[in-house]
Amino acid sequence: MLHCGASWGNLPSSWTADANGPSSKYEPSRTRGKGSRRPINGFLNLEGRIGCHEVRTRCVLFTGEYEHTIDAKHRVAIPSEIRSRLDPECHGVAFYLAPGTDASLWLWPEKTFEKLASTSEQSLLPDEDLAEFEELLYSQSAWVEPDKSGRIRIPERLLTLAGLESNVVILGVKDHLELRDPVAWSRRRDEKLAKQSEIVMRARRAQDRQRNHGGD
Template identity: 35%
Template sequence: MLMLTGEYEHTVDGKGRLFVTNKLRSQIDSEEYGSDFYLVLGANGILCLYPEKCFKKIALAGAPGTAAPDEAVAFERLSFALASKVELDRQGRLLLGDKIRRRARLSDSITLVGARDHIEVWNTEDWEQYLADNLAQYQQQMMQARKSVLQNESRELDL
């Protein structure tokens, strides 16, 4: 299972290229997940960089089973229209076109966020605001998750 983690601040250079840190790239086994990437406008308008095989699983899964036929068509259409197969250059840079930067509301100051099976590309100010808005809830959820793990481990020891 892919577990991309961390947050890394970068800037978009004058040619529109974004450096994808080796600290994230090295977490991806190219044999297992492919060596190419898909750049996708994802949930909440966040730009996402998916390893090839992770994106294919999502795109080919289609809309949720409860979706109406017209929603399924829209999901399929937009999943492929808003995705671009991209390659990183030898320095680990990715070209971000003006259209995708505009749609994702990206400035020159970018934060890359490891998000399990993909990398999210955030405008740094938006990422900081997201953290401020959600950190307290996350801390509560982490406390509950840790409590659950400890309880399960305690039960296993009692067996």
């Protein structure tokens, strides 16, 4: 996970890559400047200092689709490929399951979710729209801990909210996972692939707006 506002393409200059750790693997980049390095298998070791906080974390990029079943006790297994890449010290031992958009559930490593929550500005008189969002998000979220088989139990209210029954598709979406109904996702995915060029252009414009806003 990338924390403290860092991103894959824009790391603070004070951070250095540690290529000697047991979990860091590097190879020369074919697309970047001479001597640059890029992560293999989605991992990157970062070490640096931001303010008074020492940062040392392993970045994990969630990708892919995984089809699983939900058992009679509302349990679903987190894919072993994903579990094996998480570091308890960096990401925690559990997850937060939160209502997502368009009939989905979002699954965040607990320390990532808590860090995102801590970045929200605190106020006795919060913005009305933000207060409404946070009331819904946090009241409906659930802390879930995998059992020895790597399964989490989904609360019934969240199953109903997402329209999930016995089958589920788990999507890797950068820094979190999404749980969706497989049939609905197949239809949604096909619709988005048909508009891929348009979606890419909108994403580029959104990135430009973020960069311009950051320079203000």
